[in-house]
Amino acid sequence: KEIAKLQGHEDSVISASFSPDGQRILTASDDNTARLWDLQGKEIAKFQGRDSGGIIASFSRDGQHILSASVDKTGRVVSIYVWNVESLEQLLARGCRWLHNYLIYAPNLSDSDRQLCNKK
Incomplete structure (x- = not known):
């Protein structure tokens, strides 16, 4: 049974993963954003890449940080950022x-x- 629909990305979603505690969801997209969602599908935060192209993202092991990498159209990583998750x-x-x-x-x-x- 569907419990939530995560809507907001403006291009293809590259990845989606649960936080280590299972209470949040991180998505990354070709729209150059990573987004953090609660389990009801409400957007909690938006992480904007600073370069053109897509973005990939993942949680730290403890769930307190997000690592994002902007990638260009060839898939080459052009910048990496670490974000606090509050x-x-x-x-x-x-x-x-x-x-x-x-x-x-x-x-x-x-x-x-x-x-x-x-x-x-």
Whole structure:
């Protein structure tokens, strides 16, 4: 039984694999992107290659990083990148650290907005 449909790539998908914990799916495409999906088919992240051509990608053994390689039309690897894979909790924590001073000092914020990053 189909449980999800991963839609978003604009060209042929070269590869697809589950993360080591089985909770995410990584796809790579000739559209020069790798995409990270949840098990319901929602796109979590998009990794854009910086060169023309396709891209291949794989998870690190611990699932904390993605290795992507841009390939040209002949299949020759032209660049390699390592990406961090953050959980939603890690991403929110990083965002709150970045917004900290803004939430304290910005004028015209409601009290509930000022407490946005204090909610558990």
